Amino acid sequence: MKLLTGNDLPTGDVIWWTGSNWSRHVEEAADVGTEGEPLARAEEGARRVNGAYVIDATPTADGPRPAHIKDRIRALGPTVRPDLTLKPSDPAAGSWVI
Known part of the structure; x- marks a missing residue:
C-alpha cells in the first residue's frame, strides 16, 4: 500500500490524500498505488x-x-502528550489551530 502525504500550505499541518481531497487524519488516507508521484506533482503544482x-x-x-x-x-x-493526537471523531479536530 502506498500513501501520499505532505503539509497543508496555510497551516503547515500534516495532511494525507483521501482519493479526492486532503485530510489531517491518516485513517482517511487512500492507497495511491503507482499514481502517487504524478499526483504529488499535480497537487504541488x-x-x-x-x-x-x-x-x-x-x-x-x-x-x-x-x-x-x-x-x-x-x-x-x-509527540509531547499522546492525548493531543488528532482523531476524526474529535469535534475539535477540524478546527485545530496552531
Whole structure:
C-alpha cells in the first residue's frame, strides 16, 4: 500500500490524500498505488500541498499504518502528550489551530 502525504500550505499541518481531497487524519488516507508521484506533482503544482511524497503503509482495521517510524510520528500528531493526537471523531479536530 502506498500513501501520499505532505503539509497543508496555510497551516503547515500534516495532511494525507483521501482519493479526492486532503485530510489531517491518516485513517482517511487512500492507497495511491503507482499514481502517487504524478499526483504529488499535480497537487504541488496546483498549490494545494507542500512537500508531498509517497510512503509505504500497511492496511489495518483502524486504517493505514505508515511503515516508517518518521511517518507514524507525523500521522499521530504532537509527540509531547499522546492525548493531543488528532482523531476524526474529535469535534475539535477540524478546527485545530496552531
